[in-house]
Amino acid sequence: GNSVTQMEGPVTLSEEAFLTINCTYTATGYPSLFWYVQYPGEGLQLLLKATKADDKGSNKGFEATYRKETTSFHLEKGSVQVSDSAVYFCALKAGGGADGLTFGKGTHLIIQP
Amino acid sequence: DAGVIQSPRHEVTEMGQEVTLRCKPISGHDYLFWYRQTMMRGLELLIYFNNNVPIDDSGMPEDRFSAKMPNASFSTLKIQPSEPRDSAVYFCASSLSSGNNSPLHFGNGTRLTVT
Numbered sequence: 345g346n347s348v349t350q351m352e353g354p355v356t357l358s359e360e361a362f363l364t365i366n367c368t369y370t371a372t373g374y375p376s377l378f379w380y381v382q383y384p385g386e387g388l389q390l391l392l393k394a395t396k397a398d399d400k401g402s403n404k405g406f407e408a409t410y411r412k413e414t415t416s417f418h419l420e421k422g423s424v425q426v427s428d429s430a431v432y433f434c435a436l437k438a439g440g441g442a443d444g445l446t447f448g449k450g451t452h453l454i455i456q457p
Numbered sequence: 458d459a460g461v462i463q464s465p466r467h468e469v470t471e472m473g474q475e476v477t478l479r480c481k482p483i484s485g486h487d488y489l490f491w492y493r494q495t496m497m498r499g500l501e502l503l504i505y506f507n508n509n510v511p512i513d514d515s516g517m518p519e520d521r522f523s524a525k526m527p528n529a530s531f532s533t534l535k536i537q538p539s540e541p542r543d544s545a546v547y548f549c550a551s552s553l554s555s556g557n558n559s560p561l562h563f564g565n566g567t568r569l570t571v572t
Contacts, residue, residue, distance in 0.1 A: 378560070385565065386566075387461070387548055387564050387566055388548070389563070390561070395558075445502070447499060447500040449499035449500075450499060
């Protein structure tokens with residue numbers, strides 16, 4: 345079956361540090377890949393996506409590249425801010441059905457000033 | 458656009474009581490999803506609807522759980538009777554279509570505590 349594995353948190357960094365949150369996946373076919381972010385007390389919001397191999401998704405300074413050879417979609421940001429503190433979810437969508445969205449367990453990111 | 462609206466934000470109830478969670482999707486969205494979030498299991502898809510019709514309820518944990526969508530602008534998730542292990546945050550989400558360019562839009566969730 346399909347699955348997403350994320351690095352466990354919490355991840356604690358200082359402001360302006362470089363961020364990497366690892367994500368690897370297992371899926372049949374050629375899935376689309378997503379990062380969602382959940383701020384405290386809120387629902388998940390789409391952060392970025394990539395729909396085919398070697399695509400790079402980017403938004404708000406975050407980037408992730410779809411690596412088919414390593415089945416990975418690591419999230420990166422060059423300089424984090426306190427406002428980036430949130431829980432980040434990697435997800436995949438395999439096939440055309442709406443039920444194909446599979447989430448990882450989430451990584452809690454804490455940015456200290 | 459007001460986004461996906463869920464109510465209540467918090468619900469505290471005693472074991473054995475009936476609980477009803479409510480969701481109003483974004484207008485025009487054809488898909489509606491109910492998810493449950495816990496520390497142990499993360500996000501789990503419970504059920505989803507397309508054009509008000511339940512498509513896949515294989516994620517519904519037990520017969521105590523039921524979901525309805527009587528019209529395009531309203532859905533409910535009911536737990537009867539509730540148990541302490543049902544304590545979680547329940548999210549409703551909607552999307553315009555099933556395509557990859559149609560992301561899920563989540564509500565702010567209902568935090569359920571069953572004592």
